[in-house]
Amino acid sequence: LANRMQHALFREALSIVEHDIADPEDVDKAIKYGFGMRLGICPPIEVMDMGGLDLTYAIHEYLFPHIENSTTPSRLLTENIEKGNLGFKSGKGIMDWPKESIEKANKELIDGLIKVAKALDRL
Numbered sequence: 661l662a663n664r665m666q667h668a669l670f671r672e673a674l675s676i677v678e679h680d681i682a683d684p685e686d687v688d689k690a691i692k693y694g695f696g697m698r699l700g701i702c703p704p705i706e707v708m709d710m711g712g713l714d715l716t717y718a719i720h721e722y723l724f725p726h727i728e729n730s731t732t733p734s735r736l737l738t739e740n741i742e743k744g745n746l747g748f749k750s751g752k753g754i755m756d757w758p759k760e761s762i763e764k765a766n767k768e769l770i771d772g773l774i775k776v777a778k779a780l781d782r783l
Contacts, residue, residue: 669691671728674728677736701780740752740753748762748765
């Protein structure tokens with residue numbers, strides 16, 4: 661269930677980059693500093709009920725025609741894989757990942773998850 665929802669987000673993130681709506685760094689920042697911060701506290705169904713299903717409907721009616729609905733993997737993935745750009749594994753993926761950046765990202769993930777778990781009293 662969680663992987664399905666996560667990869668729907670990934671598909672849209674890749675589409676935004678592919679269509680030059682935003683660069684990869686801005687896509688990540690929009691999640692990291694935007695709605696991603698609240699997901700552990702206020703999940704999607706609750707957000708919809710909280711804001712009103714009529715508002716959710718109106719947003720969906722406007723936005724859904726513009727959301728990615730492809731049924732095959734992104735060309736951004738395919739092209740990078742063909743070039744051997746596998747992300748952290750190779751030091752380059754959609755973005756460049758020098759060793760120091762990989763170490764920093766991994767540390768931030770672990771530290772951040774611990775902080776969130778403590779803040780939400782889940783440890």
